[in-house]
Amino acid sequence: MAKKKRDYFGLDRLISIILAIIPFTAWLLGIITRFQEGKYVAGIIRIFGGWLIWILDLVYMITQDKICRLIDA
Numbered sequence: 825m826a827k828k829k830r831d832y833f834g835l836d837r838l839i840s841i842i843l844a845i846i847p848f849t850a851w852l853l854g855i856i857t858r859f860q861e862g863k864y865v866a867g868i869i870r871i872f873g874g875w876l877i878w879i880l881d882l883v884y885m886i887t888q889d890k891i892c893r894l895i896d897a
Contacts, residue, residue: 831857831890844885
């Protein structure tokens with residue numbers, strides 16, 4: 825069975841949810857994740873507006889094991 829791709833470096837689901845609950849780590853890991861994907865514009869937007877989408881990231885991490893992707897650029 826193929827392993828599901830997860831954000832936050834492929835960490836365990838519970839660890840990822842705990843990291844997403846903490847606003848600073850969710851913001852920082854969201855930026856790192858977007859830059860690792862090669863989505864530099866989205867990474868820069870997360871630097872300045874990541875605090876605004878923290879709740880969305882938390883909901884997405886709980887339901888889908890990935891962060892919210894508002895733009896794919």
